[in-house]
Structure formats: C-alpha cells, structure tokens
Amino acid sequence: xxxxxxxxxxxxLSKLNKHFGKGRYIKYDILKFAKLLSKKQNLFCKNIxxxxxxxxxxxxxxxxxxxxxxxxxxxIKKLSSNEIILIREGRCQRLKINTGIFIYKQKAxxxxxxxxxxxxxxxxxDIKKIILIVCDSDFVPAINKLKKxxxxxxxxxxxxxxxxxxxxxxxxxxxxxxKYVLLNKADFHSCLLNLK
Numbered sequence: 001x002x003x004x005x006x007x008x009x010x011x012x013l014s015k016l017n018k019h020f021g022k023g024r025y026i027k028y029d030i031l032k033f034a035k036l037l038s039k040k041q042n043l044f045c046k047n048i049x050x051x052x053x054x055x056x057x058x059x060x061x062x063x064x065x066x067x068x069x070x071x072x073x074x075x076i077k078k079l080s081s082n083e084i085i086l087i088r089e090g091r092c093q094r095l096k097i098n099t100g101i102f103i104y105k106q107k108a109x110x111x112x113x114x115x116x117x118x119x120x121x122x123x124x125x126d127i128k129k130i131i132l133i134v135c136d137s138d139f140v141p142a143i144n145k146l147k148k149x150x151x152x153x154x155x156x157x158x159x160x161x162x163x164x165x166x167x168x169x170x171x172x173x174x175x176x177x178x179k180y181v182l183l184n185k186a187d188f189h190s191c192l193l194n195l196k
Contacts, residue, residue: 004043004154005120005127006034007113009134010052011106016158020185031082032191037131037156040181046127048085049116052076053106056092088112110138117142121149129154132177137170143177155180 008030017026030050038045055068080087090108097103113134120127129152132139143153155177174180 001039001042001044002129003046003124003126004038004041004129004131005124006038006045006048006131007117007133008034008048008050009109009113009136010050011109012135013133016183017188019158020188026185026188027193028188028191029193030079030191031085033187034131036190037133037181037187041129041131041154041179043129043131046084046124049088049113050079050085051088051090051109051113053090053092053109056094056104088116110136114139114142117146120146120151128152129178131156133157133183135159135170135173137172140170140172140176143173147176147178152178154178156183157181158183 014025017028018024020026031048034048035045055065055072057065057069061069076087076089079085088109090106090112093105093107094102095105117130117139120130128150130146131154132143133156135157146153153176155173157174157180159182
C-alpha cells in the first residue's frame with residue numbers, strides 16, 4: 001500500500017468526539033483511528049502529526065489547573081511513546097469575556113500544521129497523498145501549494161447544516177481538497193481503547 005501522513009487537529013477532533021458521545025468523550029485509540037482512516041483510502045499510515053495545546057496555567061496555577069495539566073502530560077507522554085506519532089504543541093490563551101467568565105483558545109496550532117504540510121516534499125519525498133483531519137480554511141493555500149507539487153489531500157471532517165453549529169467546515173476547504181469524507185460515530189467506535 002502507498003504510504004501517507006495523517007495530520008490531526010486535536011481540538012477539532014476532541015469537539016467531534018464529545019459530540020458523537022453526546023456530551024461524554026468516547027475513549028478511543030488515536031493510532032488505530034489514524035490507521036483505520038488511512039486503510040479506508042487504501043493507504044498505509046507512515047506517521048501521525050498530532051496538533052494540540054497544553055491546558056491553560058495561571059502564573060500561580062489553581063488546583064484544578066494543576067490536575068488538568070498532569071492529566072494532559074500523562075496523555076501526551078503515552079501518545080508520544082509511539083515512534084510514528086509526532087506531537088506538535090501550540091499554546092492555550094485565556095480570554096476574559098465577562099466578569100469571572102473566560103473562554104480558552106488554542107493559538108499557533110494551525111501555523112504548526114501548515115509548516116509541517118509545507119515540509120512534506122522535503123522530509124517525505126515518497127508521500128504523494130496526505131490525510132487531514134481538520135475543518136479550517138486556513139489550510140487552503142498550503143493544500144493548493146502541495147497540489148502543484150503533485151501531492152493530493154484527503155480531508156476527513158464533519159459538518160452539519162444547523163445554524164450557529166460548532167461544526168461548520170469551510171466550503172473553500174472542501175472544494176480545495178482532492179477528496180473529502182465525513183467522519184461518523186462508527187469511526188470512533190471501531191477504535192475503542194481496551195481498558196482492561
């Protein structure tokens with residue numbers, strides 16, 4: 001089978017996981033998940049690029065922030081123990097929107113994805129198809145550039161047609177990739193973690 005690279009926007013995938021789990025996270029194996037999606041395209045998963053951001057930490061972290069960070073650190077250490085998974089970390093920004101109310105946003109994650117996409121022809125000259133698990137139109141210029149270098153992009157994403165939805169994938173992104181596939185609940189359930 002032809003090799004591929006899988007680029008995963010962890011923030012997007014996490015939201016989708018919780019959506020399919022009806023408010024609860026489905027415990028699934030990311031490595032199996034990426035391999036399954038690759039196999040569905042008759043491709044062999046050579047490497048997985050996993051883009052995330054550590055949870056926000058105040059200058060003097062609260063107990064809750066410390067616990068969240070320890071859980072994150074444990075998860076990342078376990079994930080990165082597999083040599084085909086490459087972790088790329090942005091940062092988490094906290095924005096105050098009202099008295100005592102904050103929202104949290106990942107920063108620099110899309111830039112890291114684009115940087116890695118642009119090095120595919122140099123670092124992975126055998127790769128002619130990549131898989132993206134994203135939803136953002138920021139990737140369109142990079143996809144177009146790779147297309148000119150004869151590298152095809154397959155998009156795994158999800159969207160619904162509800163107004164003000166969490167899932168509104170860019171039409172421009174869908175039009176730009178060579179192929180797109182909608183993720184579904186079964187994709188997660190096919191790769192459940194063995195918790196024994």
